[in-house]
Amino acid sequence: MRIEARSLSFSVRGKALLSDVSLSAQPGETLALVGPNGSGKSTLMRLLAGLARPSQGDVLLAEQPLARLSRREIAQRIAIVEQQADTAERITARSVVELGRTPWLSALRPWSGEDTRQVDKALRTVEMEAFAQREWATLSGGERQRLHIARALAQQPGLLLLDEPTNHLDIHHQLSILNCVRNLKVTAVVALHDLNQALTCDRVAVLSGGRLVASGTPQQALTPDTVSEVFGITARQVRDAGGGAPHLSFHLA
Numbered sequence: 143m144r145i146e147a148r149s150l151s152f153s154v155r156g157k158a159l160l161s162d163v164s165l166s167a168q169p170g171e172t173l174a175l176v177g178p179n180g181s182g183k184s185t186l187m188r189l190l191a192g193l194a195r196p197s198q199g200d201v202l203l204a205e206q207p208l209a210r211l212s213r214r215e216i217a218q219r220i221a222i223v224e225q226q227a228d229t230a231e232r233i234t235a236r237s238v239v240e241l242g243r244t245p246w247l248s249a250l251r252p253w254s255g256e257d258t259r260q261v262d263k264a265l266r267t268v269e270m271e272a273f274a275q276r277e278w279a280t281l282s283g284g285e286r287q288r289l290h291i292a293r294a295l296a297q298q299p300g301l302l303l304l305d306e307p308t309n310h311l312d313i314h315h316q317l318s319i320l321n322c323v324r325n326l327k328v329t330a331v332v333a334l335h336d337l338n339q340a341l342t343c344d345r346v347a348v349l350s351g352g353r354l355v356a357s358g359t360p361q362q363a364l365t366p367d368t369v370s371e372v373f374g375i376t377a378r379q380v381r382d383a384g385g386g387a388p389h390l391s392f393h394l395a
């Protein structure tokens with residue numbers, strides 16, 4: 143599903159948290175959102191998810207204004223995993239993932255084999271099948287994070303919004319979750335702090351002080367000059383001795 147932000151601004155008590163942000167992701171693309179702490183990534187995610195209304199501008203999902211969709215219609219199209227997402231504690235891992243099926247259920251459409259299949263598939267994708275019956279309270283931070291992502295995948299959204307999904311994850315699961323997201327046919331917007339992980343996405347948008355300062359392909363948006371200026375460091379592009387894609391190395395300026 144195509145997502146577009148048109149001239150989005152958002153203020154709280156007269157303070158501008160986002161100013162005139164325009165960006166889009168095409169169906170199936172993975173768009174990385176990067177920027178320093180407090181630059182507005184989570185705020186933008188919440189506007190894209192319809193969890194907050196922009197002060198100005200519009201969010202269009204598959205060319206339809208989000209503001210015109212009902213909560214249920216939004217839930218059938220958009221899944222979000224927020225930073226510090228938490229869940230009631232007396233519940234099993236599997237039940238958390240089953241919550242992802244809620245937007246598709248109704249009195250006329252009770253739980254079916256298809257729902258069970260989607261939950262199984264999501265648990266497999268995040269490599270958490272073996273934990274399905276565990277109590278939520280007994281799980282580690284990374285295991286909970288993977289289950290939140292599984293819950294979002296079980297929702298079968300057209301747009302997946304992930305706010306720092308690799309937080310808490312060991313390097314194997316960081317790479318495997320990002321790989322899985324990039325390979326999904328679903329459009330994804332992913333807030334990331336690891337700029338080298340952002341380099342592996344289809345497109346990158348760079349926020350600074352609530353404004354969009356660069357966007358485009360990773361090579362266009364994440365130039366050493368832009369990264370140095372936005373993060374107040376010195377960035378250099380380097381290549382492994384064995385060739386391969388360039389990546390960034392960082393030093394304090």
Ligand SMILES: Nc1ncnc2c1ncn2[C@@H]1O[C@H](COP(=O)(O)OP(=O)(O)OP(=O)(O)O)[C@@H](O)[C@H]1O
Nearest residue numbers: 154157159177178179180181182183184185186225
């Ligand atoms: N309700 C609010 N009232 C006042 N300021 C707020 C409110 N919510 C967020 N902010 C401020 O807006 C700015 C953007 O916050 P946001 O959480 O979007 O940043 P972020 O880029 O996701 O940061 P991080 O990388 O630290 O997660 C921050 O300075 C934050 O303190």
